[in-house]
Amino acid sequence: MTADLKQLSIWDDPPAAPDAGALRSSFEHRVLRGLVAEWENALWLLPDSLQRAVRKPFFAIRNLPGRLGCWSPEKREITLSREMVDSGRWDDIKEVLLHEMAHQVAHEGLRATSEKDHGEHFRQACRLLRANPSASGTYLPLHTRLQQGESLDNRDRIVVKIHKLMALAESSNPNEAHAAMRKAHELISRHNVELIGRGADQDYHSVFLGAPRRRHFRETYHLADLLQEFYFVQGMWIQAWVLEKACMGRVLEISGTLKNVQIAEYIHAAVCRYIENAWADYRRGKALTRYRQTDFSIGIIEGFKTTLQQARTAAAGSRGAQLPVRIEDHALARYVDQRYPHVRAISGRVRRHDPRVLADGTEQGKKMIIAKGITRSDGFKERVLEYKHES
Template sequence: MGAGYRQQSLWDEPPAEDDFMVKEDVANLQAAFERRVLQGLAAEWENALWLLPDPLRRCLRKPLFSINGTARRLGSWTPYKREIALSRDLVNNGRWDDVREVLLHEMAHQVAHEGLKAKKEPDHGPSFKKACQLLRADPAASGTHRPLHERLRRGEKLDAKDRIVARIQKLMALAESANPNEAHAAMSKAHELISRHNVDLIDRGVKQHYVSIFLGTPRLRHFREGYHLAHLLQDFYFVQCMWVEAWALEKGRMGRVLEISGSDKNVRIAEYVHTAVRRYIDTAWADYRRGKGLNRYRKTDFAVGVIEGFRSTLKKASGFDAESSLLPARLEDPALQRYIAHRYPHVRTFSRQGPGHDARILADGNEKGRKLVIAKGISHEDGFREKVLEYKQ
């Protein structure tokens, strides 16, 4: 027999027809998903185009978009094809703001090449850097560069002497404590550390690295609790919140998503708090609504109550309700404000009248939210052995 040929035995089972159908279904779903991604890349490109000055914007034409199988590069711009290609691994496994970050990087190459006529410059030369600044793009977001969320999860190496930052980052947990007094004491300590550290950095003018990430996924519609939670993060966690346009992949249209900006450490903390509060609301609501036949709008009432109840606890922990507080006064960060002004050159405010709410459910949620505390664990190595606290998950 020739090499590579295998005679089928009578004992071999022929491939099942169902197997072919499953593979075909998977292939069709993947193709549909990638078509939706390509539509999103085109929409995000058109949206980013308005960040450019008018003469530069008019000389650019929409490129081709593609998804390739290479895992070595997140994206590429090919001038002779006029094509922006993104890695299939990135679009399959990355978050949409990571995908958009790479798209803007490759768009900056296009702007440098076609708009600024930088054909004889290095790939990452002066024109490319100028294009990145105009597009608010990360100059490093390509090649083997790790997406922002992965970099944030890995964290940065901390100076062993920076004990305040080390304590803040060791453990932050949102939970219902078995001992409310201990839980509130721990939360007060956490906010004292966070507040003092940030105020000290701002007061001394220490240069910080600012980042922006999406919280959640872009959607056409957001419920009222999302806005309440955004205000809470901005008021207590040293981040700035903006609702920005982004491609809602499931709906195939541009929607909106909450984006937070701040130092990488504060963004990590705020992202964790956002996720934990959302999870707490879902769990508490599942218990509360059992057997009551309540609809989605009543969940919004309950969730807003939880968030505002939690806010009242944070106010006490931060000394907002006290006539004299040991915490330093909250300072605006001028460097963060400059970052925000550059990143969001066109900002508009809006308000909407929400539907009526159920006062009883709102009050029940508020009571539940007051039991939710943010706790700062302190390890033995910090020299506070007597203050080590444990919390139920």
Template sequence: MTANFRQPSLTADRPAAGRFSALQSSFDRQVLRGLSAEWENALWLLPESLRGSIKRPLFAIRDMPARLGCWSRNKREITLSRELASGHRWDDVKEVLLHEMAHQVAHEGLQATSEPDHGDGFRKACRLLRANPAASGTYRPLHERLRRQEELNDRDRIVARIHKLMALAESNNPNEAQAAMLKAHELISRHNVDLITKGLDQDYHSIFLGSPRLRHFREAYHLAHLLQDFYFVQGVWIQAWVLEKGRMGRVLEISGTRKNVRIADYIHAAICRYIEDAWAEYRRDRGLNRYRKTDFAVGIIEGFKATLKQASPIDIPGVGTHLPARIEDRALARYLTDRYPHVRSFSKRGPGHDARVLADGAESGRRLVIAKGITRRDGFKNKCLDYRNHADEENPSAKSGR
């Protein structure tokens, strides 16, 4: 999470230490404004009878090496760690904010002042705010938890096979690389269909994909639907603070199992990077504007989607004969309903598109092969699907939630 504050009149004549201090203060102010806006948004999750008893607290950012955040009842202040605010993604920051807000709600709204810090009143406040009761102390932020490598249990051995196939997709032979990628997608589908149809208990997580923005172009919505259609996650466009703009915008939040959100995050990053590289090459000497980039990007996504539909046919009773399969995960649906009780669908019609640019993008998308190795070459190391195996603006319909 970075900010670029250009204030030459304030910093040009200052020593380096003074310029850094001014930039840090400006960054802190933007974060504090964001915390206040996110707090205000979360307040509407509370019942009306409870909402009136909760008043806006003070917000602070301080150096707290041993803590992510804290709520001070005496000061009426929510404090977040400077390391968290400056070194982690905004959904990590928001997760800790909601945890500390739950302490405030427990004390001021539910009057749970004589209970332990994480007592019944606090847990009730967490349920109302959709907050994580564990997001405090030495707790690892959300994305750090999702990235950390874990030993595989028997249920997860299939992930090691997927990992190996994604590595095979680095092959210089285009046919061999694409075959390996399609086989990996087939296994992803088979694995998830098996878990869903057996009704096995699974934990679900929600993360932001990309950064909050004031405006999202049409390709962002196409990419969101691709992830939903092929990677067993569900997406909702939610309000979130746009740090560099100092305003509330929107961001795509996906939900699913730990491994599925990791895979979807990886796929999202890889496709976005491919779009940027392919567009830079395509637009050279063509003089094309930003709207044509959207056409080209939508074409890439639709071309890649066509490739995924070529996955090997297999027979799954009650589901169909082709993978990637589409099957309802009712447990995930319940998780989302609890997280966002009021969700609406929306659709917008944007400007017309250039059919030729769209077709060229689709052709480029059909050549896209997503392999684990893409992360090692372009610096996306944290997106790698690494597991330790000790055994061996016209957009599709979108969803928006408060």
């Protein structure tokens, strides 16, 4: 054996675990690389003249009490709050980054050197970058606000009714539970149709569903289609930094009103948990691959979609309902078009599926009951999902 090779025996001390400082440094290094990648990605939204005028800045993560981030013209540095980076999701981090990048563009590209921090040139830069002009100071990111729950006005009777119906969907009687869930979906649809039909002024928001990944399985696209078809949100697969892999990947971002984003995020999480529980039960004692898990998951989503389609058809055909089978929210479409002006279609190779596993998943999906999608005080903190295995 040559002298430069060393074998560890069972008597040797195990390798020292990395200390907290090393782990912190590694984590922040990956975040900083992500900030650079997201900055470069956003630069393409600017006109050519501004792209040439704006140079890549330095990036830093520091303790910033009471602030989410800042742009320093003197240092040419974008700094993000360590507290926000530690506790935030990547869409929250990206939102603050774009806000600070807008300050940089206003200063270096639009030459607004003597303007107030949030003046007209800054707002122009925000429009170009699709940045949130409010994402600074004590601003709470959308996901934090959703977690804390939206305080609903008691006068919003339609939402209160939906809450009560979602509570009824906890019933141990399957027929009663399904009827309550279908009625709740009908009221959600009726509420949105009425707002869209009269052209009500609405604010739209965007949030990531799940974490950015290099690869997404086919069931994630089916679930995205379900949310877009039934829950009055619009989905877009966008590029985003995958922190664990230290590279760019993709993530589903949904856009809609605050209430609809809240409902859609709840449904997304509930369906994913249902699939996880149902698959663990279904695969027990079977030699099934990851591809069969995709078949089963798609079946569950399609089975649940059947329930929603039946609710929609029944509502549209009921006496005096005057509820269309589908309605287009043109204002939401304009919001998404403005947010993402350059869109291209993506496609992938569809693998062969197991029709038996797909059919079993579809039957299981028809039994799914989702309850408590909205409450008056605690948003979607209480997530109730009924999963029953029937032998």
